[in-house]
Amino acid sequence: MRNKTGFLLMLALFSCFGIMAQTFKVTGTVSDNEGNPLPGATVFSPDRNTGATTQGDGTYEIEVLKGTLLLEASYVGFSTASKKIVVTADMTGVDFSLKPGVDLDEVVVYSGLKKAEKLTNSPSTIVTVSPREIEQFAGSPAELLARKKGVDYFRAGIATPAFNIRGFNSNFNSKNLQVVDNRFSSLVATGLPLGPLVTTIREDTEQVEVILGPNSTLYGPNAHNGLINTITKDPRKYEGTTIVGNLGVNGDGNAYYSLRGRYAEKFNEKWAFKATAEYTRAEEFEYNDSVYIDRNADGITEGYPEFDLDNSVRFFKTEASAYYSPSVGTDLIATYGHSNSTYLAPTNVGRNQIKDWKINIFQLRFKTKNFFAQAYLTTSKTDSTYSIDERTKQYYRGIDAGLTPEDAAGDFSYASGALFIDDSRRWNAEVQYSNTFLDQKLEMVTGAQWQLDQANSKGTYLLDENDDDYINVGQLGGYLHLDYELGSGFSAIGAARVDNHEVYGTNFIPKLGILKEIGSGTLRLTYGQGIAAPTILNLYGNLFSGLILGNAEGFTLVDGTVVEPQDVEKLTTFELGYRGSLAKNLYADVNAYYNINKDFLSPVTVVGVATQRGDTPMSEVQDGFAFYNGLVATYINFGEVNTYGADFSLTYTFTPKLSMTANYSYFDYSFDEDNLDNDFNNDGEVNFLDFLVNAPTHKANLGLNYSGDRFYGSVFTRWVEEYNYFSSFQIASETIPGETYRGVPIVENAKSADTWNYGPLGGFVSFDLNGGYRFTDHFSVGIAITNLFNEDLREFTASPPTRGLYLLETKFTF
Template sequence: MKKLQTVLVLFLGMAGMLAQDVAVTGTVTDDEGNPLEGASVYVSEISVGTSTDANGNYELLLKEGKHMLRFSYIGFAPVARSIILGPEGMTIDVSLQASLLLDEVVIISGSKKPEKITNSPATVVTISPRQIAEYAGNPAELLAREKGIDYFRAGIAVPAFNIRGFNSNFNSKNLQVTDGRNSSLIATGLPMGPLTTTIKEDIEQIEVVLGPNATLYGPNAHNGLINTITKDPRIYEGTTIATNLGVNSDGNGYYSARLRFAKKFSDKWAFKATGEYTKATEFIYADSVYIDRNADGIKEGYPEYDLDNDVEFFKTEASAYFSPTEGTDFIATYGHSNSTYLSPTNVGRNQIIDWRINLWQLRFNTRNFFAQAYFTNSKTDDTYSIDERTKQYYRGIDSGLTEEEASGEYSYASAAKFIDDSKRFNAEVQYSNTLFDDKLELVTGLQWQLDKANSHGTYLLDEDEDDYIDVAQIGGYVHLDYNFGHGYRGIAAARIDNHEIYGTNFIPKLGLLKAFDKGTLRLTYGQGIAAPTILNLYGDLFSGLILGNAEGFTLTDGSMVESQGVEKVDTYEIGYRGSLSSRLYGDFNAYYNINKDFLSPVTVIGVATHRGDTPIEEVQSGYAFYNGLVATYINFGKVNTYGADFALTYSISPKWNLTANYSYFDYSFDEDNMDNDFNNDGEVNFLDFLINSPTHKFGAGVNHNGEKFFASLFSRWVEEYNYFSSYQIASETLPDYTYRGSPIIEDAPSTDSYNYGPLGGFVTFDLNFGYHFSDSFTLSFAATNLFNTEMREFTASPPTGGLYVLEAKFNLD
């Protein structure tokens, strides 16, 4: 083993033999000039760093060329310096401050390489390590404070977000990434969200890209991307124990305990491990299930049957870091989660029971190369649709079964229960470098993915536990960033993506940027695609009434329904991000989107004779009842959307700042283009597109970041808006309009659900504060919806009441 390690070290070191190590030295102080002992100095692209000595001094030996240095210290805002290191070396002294230096934030999501946020060609918002560490609640709540994000609290366990319209109760158009890996479910394409294996104490930074970034990340980085970056144990060393006690406005309890251990054993080896157990009771709420139990054909609402409001999460992760030579890393990660909670869908809620995620990831990283391979397994045996189980229960009662007979296995007999035993294999290689005297930055790579979906025949067109639905895709990308001088840069990027079902797509991006002393103006064009999910392509629900559309359908009149392909968006955007004065920081963007070939909600297409080349009676298990009547997914239409986002941060002092943000969103379409008539009612209107986004949003907050005491008060206003998503409806009364065959009347039943009225239309306040009693102990408090404002943020979920959480955190060396 020792000989093998020696050979590996020699092999990996050969590339650097011709380049000399050059010293970067300096001093790190606070804003009063006092040296900071133990401050971190870290080189982002090669994961190399050091700490300052008792006098605040540091020294790093680096190869000549371009580097991004990050300076950080607990309780202070980080500072970033981009340098080009020559043979003579360099001295860099920095002063850290307690205030938020937003222009110094280093991100990787915009260009898939470390860069200052002010230099990024994408619109990116971040949640910083300090914000996460000092917030007692779920860090996802902090997304509600950012511009451009529609944030929803669908109960205690299910925070969700959307960007730039087209939200639904089954939204897969925002890609979720964690440490470079795709964190979405295999069969449905939905973000893992609560199913993730990462705990709060191991999150270094959350980065959200507003708008498409598909050239680098592939399909479904369409409306936006959320990237979670975890902590490196070589920088964030030690043991953290955290526990939360809370209560919601209904008096139901919330408890969480978490542990993070991280240790750098030597210059070559480091390790971290995390664990979490969380238990809570959901807000008191029972959705209505509408059932026709009478001869008059009128549906009546019944509470969800046998509702279980218990919420329970268990999560664990472990990572080993091996650095055979300086700047070269091998990182192996294992993660597991087991989750039980209530999840809103387009047709009521799902009772998620013991949904397990297992993942294995291996990463290799040097200055110019990155490679990874990872495997994800998603598994549940007992999860079920509450809506369908409730209907089946009452079918049993109406047929003369006893309560005991109807409530047992019979209540799952109509495919209410679904199984998931799906697997995903991913691999990626990436090369990056600077060329032509560091004027051109190149990032290029190749990504491969194989999905193997299996539902044991419960909701997909697979037959049993051995019959996997295999779907492969591969994509290659190149991203070029050229420095013309005088602050001007040009961006050109492209991706070719090939999917074995919906074919090949070319995805371009272009940009022009002008850098000023403290900010950057950018003008960009980019394209995004939203891909059909495996459920869209191979779904089999309600005994074949709903069938996936991977092969197209032939109808009885001989007409063809094309197989579903990708949805595309072309985005033109202008923005500025940077300091407007010594105390004022601004982030502004405006965009115009051309959206076309929408991925439709499920829709009835008529009576089919064939799915692809297969007779429909061989596909539709309920053919004897449906006689070929099929509902499926299609592409349709074109609509233009546009908007603007503004955010300001004003530093009153190093410890106090004010924030404010505003977002505007609207849309237009051609009423005479009948390709836009999705619901086939002969008229093109808003009910064909279901934009589902407020036109106006506003937020404002005040923040205090002291050495001991910290606090934040944030208020947001969300304009009232109408929302439609399959069964779900939340709308004001709209005379002369119908939805799913019923008049649209507020506070009244609709066809399949109850219309409580529009979403939004509220002003709410969130408060958090805490105190660092010592370097080892912090006590903090967070109140979400402080005054328990009555409001509805999402359909098929409870009104969002107050949630009050106390957190105790122990940091041990």
């Protein structure tokens, strides 16, 4: 299959090189709103990956191919401006006038159609973290997503921010796809976003975009609740050397430091190169959770602190990319990335100690006017990551059995399945063709994607058995997207995707929409579907000696009941939105949506005593059969629920340098209490404990932003309504009289099964502050403060309360 992929890629490359294309010159000027030229401004075509820098008189000249393209002009301290033009001959007078201040309706994004487009014209609800915001923030770009509408943001510690969109969150959430430079950024076996494991650093991040709601037609399974897309900087647009250092302290008084660097150079019209590196070290917030263990004859469990806890946070990351342009508008880009990470990660059953987890990426991209092709390999490796919860329990089992503390803490402490080894890889390839027809009125994007997951846990948490026993799962998908200008400001979109997966078969995913330009904004109405796919862990998991098994083949229970193999979860969405100006200086981005969710991917659940997994007797598949006798917990599909909500964002510019943004999001759900298919926990009653929506009904934030010639800064406050949260063994809830969870009464500030219920999440108002000063064009100093008043904020389970983080940054650019 790998040879087939290579053939498709080579075919696309030779087809592209075979096109004889004539080039034309586009010239113009870039000035400020008073007509003064802006030397050193950038004019760039994101869909052709070519551009130029203005001369001393503000003029520019670029060479492009015939056809429709989008040009954007940018300059530090000014908003970006963009124009869509049709090139049929040399063009003069393509001028740009830039205004000081923040980017609003002129932002160019890349996620909604897999091509460059104005944000106001996107058929999807997209929020962006702009280059300006990243440049003027001394912390992680992930932190800036907390300031956006519709995004549930959780600080699960210093190293592990978490995201969710439109409900159904968990401590093991794979429903939000992450993409970096067109490559999927997720772990092979679990499907979890790479998050802190990514190889990209902040100084090479140009823009971050978040699609709210499904976008599976273009990105496939698991672009379900949403998509987070990171675009890195092109070295031809962002040349130079940047060296950045951060020194800081968290609210417990523990040190934080980070050193990062980026080098980028355009050597000539054909070659460009960039390289980045980062080393970060910190200490996690002080927190040691209780692990509850039965060590008494009367069955009473007692709490013990997490054993051998290591609060160290360490990241090493590096990337390098070479850009080769054999002709105008044609690029061949080779990228290598590596990261090595150590930190604490929350899960459904406590925390994992991530130890020296290594990610490598190898990516080759080819771009020209109408074609895009890529192939990439992602590898994942760790030999010493473990479950703190299970290792703690096993340690005390050893003590009770008479072992010395030294012997109990050694290999014995990993013997019950605490250790997670990963040596997995993923192969991806994609070809894409785009063009315009019918006098530029019809735009088409079509393509195919292939993926082969090869997971190997060396027998520690999957149904593989040895170093060479890879679990291979392949899938192939194709998509077609059409965008047609109807006239009078109307346009229509239609998209479809077909995916075929080795385990759960074929799925068809459609999307339809209509857009209407109204003044300087666009009104949109869309219908779309998405699917969330079971992960390799869901399908082939083997945890705790086979007590938890993956459900790729189904189970037969002792009473003859058949537990069906796990299938995809389905989502249908209807959405209405508007993005644009309401009045002078007032910009709005609002949307309302209604979702129909079917066939949920359940959390792990006990299904009973099984005689077979598929056609295999349980005695042959369950490692601990002598103890469990076929008792099994697994993953199933169930139920239907409707979710609905709205997101509102208003930005008002007091002056070109000063603006204020207010965001508010509402979310709620409903279900049929008489439909027993919704009774996931099989207690004979359908209620909220069957669905575990895990999202606040209301959340809001407010930010004041200033961006001057030298000084910049912002003040940001966030409110999250208090809400109850349940995720496998993790619980954060108020007392609910008469209700139980996993057989234990739901009582706040009390033990719940194997964990402690500290009470609901949210219910706080936090304040953040950042600012900076550019002393020269080559040297600046910035600060970033999250949780200004150092409060204990309950944001996530199996993680410490979030306290303050105070960073000082120095930046040198050459």
